[in-house]
Amino acid sequence: MLAVRTLPTRLGRALAMCWHYALQRQKVEMAYRSDFLVNVGVSFLYSVIQIFFIWALFYRVPTIAGWSFEQVVLIYGFGQLSFGYFSVSFFSLVIGFGDYYVIEGNLDRPLLRPLSPLFQLVMENIALRDVTIVLKGTVIVWWALVSMDPPVPMTVGVFLMAQLLGIVGAVVYAGVFLAVTSISFWVKDRVGFTSPLFSISEAARYPLTIYHPAVQVFFSLLIPFGFCAFYPAVYFVDPLSWRLWLLAGPLIAAAMFALGVFVFYRGLRRYESTGS
Numbered sequence: 001m002l003a004v005r006t007l008p009t010r011l012g013r014a015l016a017m018c019w020h021y022a023l024q025r026q027k028v029e030m031a032y033r034s035d036f037l038v039n040v041g042v043s044f045l046y047s048v049i050q051i052f053f054i055w056a057l058f059y060r061v062p063t064i065a066g067w068s069f070e071q072v073v074l075i076y077g078f079g080q081l082s083f084g085y086f087s088v089s090f091f092s093l094v095i096g097f098g099d100y101y102v103i104e105g106n107l108d109r110p111l112l113r114p115l116s117p118l119f120q121l122v123m124e125n126i127a128l129r130d131v132t133i134v135l136k137g138t139v140i141v142w143w144a145l146v147s148m149d150p151p152v153p154m155t156v157g158v159f160l161m162a163q164l165l166g167i168v169g170a171v172v173y174a175g176v177f178l179a180v181t182s183i184s185f186w187v188k189d190r191v192g193f194t195s196p197l198f199s200i201s202e203a204a205r206y207p208l209t210i211y212h213p214a215v216q217v218f219f220s221l222l223i224p225f226g227f228c229a230f231y232p233a234v235y236f237v238d239p240l241s242w243r244l245w246l247l248a249g250p251l252i253a254a255a256m257f258a259l260g261v262f263v264f265y266r267g268l269r270r271y272e273s274t275g276s
Helices: 002-030 033-057 069-103 117-124 128-147 156-185 195-203 213-222 230-237 243-268
Strands: none
Touching: 033 069, 033 128, 069 117, 069 128, 069 156, 069 230, 117 243, 128 156, 156 195, 156 230, 156 243, 230 243
16 A cells, blocks of 8 residues: 555656656756757758658659659658657767776766666756657648548547557567667677667668568567558558557567666676776
């Protein structure tokens, strides 16, 4: 009974700490306002180029493997939405983890505090500026939904479902990248091991049905980036044909995140600081 009563208190404290960590991080980000604005502008320009590339593919053909231009843009939009939520919470951490925390020994600081080390690392690397990626992904998804044949009106329910599917995709991203970046505990490398994953994730932002069945299984079970873009899109395109995969999405996301946390704490036992 006591544990039940203290749960809201603990949750409130955790949310308060999230706010303070995020606020401090944002102060650091806004210290270089020009850099902030340039990053936002480059992010939008990148998406424009990507959508132009998709349009170029459809310039002479109405569909690709049965997928229309609007449907492929919808997949891309969900990829952006999922990556946006991931980027807000985990991107900065997984990119610099091996160099900044392991090799330079900055992991010592979180280990001395009476809080979960992983929680602290995530909070230290919150990037509120990347909310713009979430907004960008939402706009692309909205345009694709209302432009499809037949169109899907952007009601409150559709909006909330799209955000939920984006969060599920972000959990998949977080689990996969956390597991891979935790390899730095065993194999120390300043560059890290996440770069190939970004290339792989780009390939998963197209319809999985255009790939060989083995590749479809790879993106659905082994490195399930399909749940970051393709499966959220088919929820609005053809949910009945993919209902089993859609139902499995939250379970696979939870399993991947649990794997990432497990590898992280397993590797934490091998952490040796800097030795100085």
